[in-house]
Amino acid sequence: MLERCVELLAPALQHEGAVFVDGTLGMGGHTEAVLQACPSARAVGIDRDPEALALATGRLARFGDRFTGVHAVSDDVPEVLAGLEPPLRRADAILFDLGVSSLQLDEVERGFAYRTDAPLDMRMDQSTGLTAADVLNTYDVGELVRILKEYGEERFARPIARAVVRQREQEPFTTSGRLVALLHDVVPAASQRTGGHPAKRTFQALRIEVNAELSVWSQALTQALRALPVGGRIVVLSYHSLEDRITKRGLAAGATSSAPPQMPVVLPEQQPWLRLLVRGAEQATDAETAANPRSASVRLRAAERTRTTPDQT
Incomplete structure (x- = not known):
């Protein structure tokens, strides 16, 4: 779902100095497409697999200092951003393509x-x-x-x-x-x-x-959402029901008011702080599934941050 991911992420990456984080870099295909579509953005690619990181870094070398590869686990997004030069606290768009990679x-x-x-x-x-x-x-x-x-x-x-x-x-x-x-x-x-x-x-x-994929993913989603500024976007590709359940619940919680149902007025701090960008979970097209059978089980969910929350201070 390469084109769809870029379509969803690109609106948050059009301004000068925009930062894209690929939390599961793999072979770097999604990051390459984002850097091509968003010339004002820089990308940070995270992967726990040193071999994948080395291959992706070679693939993305033509982008020069617009790409930085980091050996880390996907739940380390805040630490990775803080360790950059100069240090960062926010990422305008974040992608996670979960599960095992084709390389592995x-x-x-x-x-x-x-x-x-x-x-x-x-x-x-x-x-x-x-x-x-x-x-x-x-x-x-x-x-x-x-x-x-x-x-x-x-x-x-x-x-x-x-x-x-x-x-x-x-x-x-x-x-x-x-x-x-x-x-x-x-x-x-x-x-x-x-x-x-x-x-x-x-x-x-x-x-x-x-x-420890599920515990890592639960923590990674929380940390990634915390790193998004207002207008920042997140896209998640899941491949089995357990991953997708964590994603669905995490995004739905942010897109739902915290006010009791009977309250006549919803206070600003009780308003949703996420806007869901797709209805339910999108799946790969028949054409993509035919060309790449491994995409048959993919579920895509996406959201945009609409306001700040206390955990971002």
Whole structure:
């Protein structure tokens, strides 16, 4: 949804010195399009994956000092802005393209994809944190059930967790192929025929746990909204219901009056401080989905800040 993102972000980036933050830089495609469409703006690209950051920085080198790349997690937007030269407190437009990137999915050794046997890593930043193998080999049955249910919405979480614990007692998990084989055995055949690949939900749950994606996103959204000035805009692309639920609730809260329903007069401080820019969540067109099947699950939400709030002081 590249063109749609630029269309929504551009009105906030037309003035001299405007600042755009790409909180999930990836390969830099969205940032490149924004810099081309908004010649007065500078861009700050944040990514926790050093490899993606290096590739995107090379791609955007032609923009010179209009682009700055920063190795950080997406919930560090205020700290990233404060660390720039000169330091900044606000960003006129912010974009988040959530979830795992095509770069990470396509690099077999990262372990994100379940269709190829690879080390069970799944870390977006491979320099720190637990791997997916660590989770499988150390979490007890209850913890495994929790993440499979909450993050993967997996109906067969308990039998999968029990099977993992039984098998790791014989030999620790190290590669994705063995986990996929276990899931083929545990998930009922009827569910596999109607519910897609049996590893899809488990791999999603492990990836979210390893990278703390939902807690990071909840904090990132709060921080990003705080960094927007009046007239500033935010666009979010989500790829599964849990991310989209956080986004929907966060934007809806800002777009709703805080006054009790029975109050005859709404005070200025009770007025909404966000204006939703799209109705509900927009989806990719049939043409884009045909050209890029990974866009089939995307949900786009966007909002504009309409007034300041006490947490911005």
